[in-house]
Amino acid sequence: MSAPETIPGTPDTPLYDRVCVIGLGLIGSSLLRCLMADRGLAGEVVACDRSDAVCARVAELAIADRVENDATLAVAGADLVVLCTPVGAYADVAALIGPHLAPGSTLSDVGSVKQAVVRDVSPHVPDGVHFVPGHPLAGTEHSGPDAGFKELFRGRWLILTPPPGTDAAAVDRLGRLWAACGSQIEVMDASHHDQVLAITSHLPHLIAYTIVGTATDLEETTKSEVIRFSASGFRDFTRIAASDPVMWRDIFLNNREAVLEMIQRFTEDLTALQRAIRWGEGDKLFDLFTRTRAIRRSIIDAKQA
Ligand SMILES: NC(=O)C1=CN([C@@H]2O[C@H](COP(=O)(O)OP(=O)(O)OC[C@H]3O[C@@H](n4cnc5c(N)ncnc54)[C@H](O)[C@@H]3O)[C@@H](O)[C@H]2O)C=CC1
Ligand SMILES: O=C(O)C(=O)Cc1ccc(O)cc1
CATH class of the missing domain: 3.40.50.720 (NAD(P)-binding Rossmann-like Domain)
Structure with a gap:
């Protein structure tokens, strides 16, 4: 509509x-x-x-x-x-x-x-x-x-x-x-909505909560350095990870199936990247980063159109 x-x-x-x-x-x-x-x-x-x-x-x-x-x-x-x-x-x-x-x-x-x-x-x-x-x-x-x-x-x-x-x-x-x-x-329809939002909104929030949680669990000296020197990438995650805990608890508990499916796919893709780094497969990293850059550019272009 x-x-x-x-x-x-x-x-x-x-x-x-x-x-x-x-x-x-x-x-x-x-x-x-x-x-x-x-x-x-x-x-x-x-x-x-x-x-x-x-x-x-x-x-x-x-x-x-x-x-x-x-x-x-x-x-x-x-x-x-x-x-x-x-x-x-x-x-x-x-x-x-x-x-x-x-x-x-x-x-x-x-x-x-x-x-x-x-x-x-x-x-x-x-x-x-x-x-x-x-x-x-x-x-x-x-x-x-x-x-x-x-x-x-x-x-x-x-x-x-x-x-x-x-x-x-x-x-x-x-x-x-x-x-x-x-x-x-x-x-x-509601089920399509939940699938789309699981990858575009819910998984990104879960990743932000995880990264900031991981940094929080580092030993004290490293943690204070993380806060002191946090560059824009990590800062962006901390903004999202500052979102309301009640609201996000409820979202994950109430979009369980779609979020679990996206976590599974994400974990597999992360493992593939882990292998590429371990075995020095630079081409694989370069190819993915090239494709993701194109996605970002198409989002910006669509917004400006
Ligand atoms: N925060 C965001 O960025 C977005 C949130 N949403 C959705 O909007 C809804 C509200 O989110 P926010 O405005 O961020 O929450 P909020 O935490 O700012 O406000 C929620 C309000 O609901 C009240 N409340 C809680 N239980 C109640 C009850 N049983 N009866 C009457 N009032 C009650 C609380 O006292 C509070 O004032 C959520 O369902 C969320 O999923 C949707 C889009 C974006
Ligand atoms: O602050 C942000 O980056 C958001 O993504 C806000 C947001 C949170 C929940 C929604 O369902 C929709 C939008």
Whole structure:
């Protein structure tokens, strides 16, 4: 699906009458900021988090019309509810809010995995509520409501994974909301999403956690040198390895099959490189590094096109 050309809504006739965002960290608070900046998207913006401190901070930042600590009250009368908690909390949150979702409303999310989300949330979605899972391919290593910003989704992909048979109008309407936040929309099935994200996002994060963990386990003197002299390669890994531990624990536990398959393939390729280094097979190293450089260049070219 390409970005729709129609104007998403106006303050008089907004795209959704009431949008409720549950989980007010980096992603939830960025979405709130987008909704508050464009009053054609939501007539009323309701924010909900289980943490009193987070609710208080969101009220202070004034990035919602109303802040609710109780999710059952927060979702009442909303025609769009977006789950923005770590995915490990989805089953509990869905069980809690399911009976309170308005008929005809849409339930969505921003979770980094999609098959487990369908597994955990679908059983709690009442008949007549449209369930349209989503994933913005946009983020940082920071967490919490202060980390969010309204430009986060600009120029980034937003993947929707509606289960077969989902109402097309509900999918289109949600796509228009994200397009208005600056995202480019793609629709795919949940299992394909999880395969693609396992190699493009989940494995890179696992490698970063591993490298930084390995450096941390080095003896004290070497460790302090690593920190002191860390060049850009290692520094990039430390940025990614600073990502939220709860969120990433939940991602790996909930995309187990695809991640394990990618680890297997990666391990085999790493072993091949290990052999090439051991036996001085410079051609093999050169050939691989030449191919990977071409991939990097094609990504940059595609971005500039
Ligand atoms: N951080 C990133 O770069 C990206 C994250 N995502 C997805 O977005 C979701 C949220 O991630 P972040 O915003 O980074 O997390 P975050 O850690 O910044 O915020 C999560 C918020 O959820 C709240 N929360 C946790 N359990 C809750 C519950 N049971 N009920 C109500 N609130 C609850 C926490 O109090 C916290 O305020 C995750 O599912 C993640 O996979 C998607 C794209 C990028
Ligand atoms: O900070 C980075 O480099 C990221 O990769 C952010 C990110 C984290 C999780 C996602 O599901 C999508 C994007």
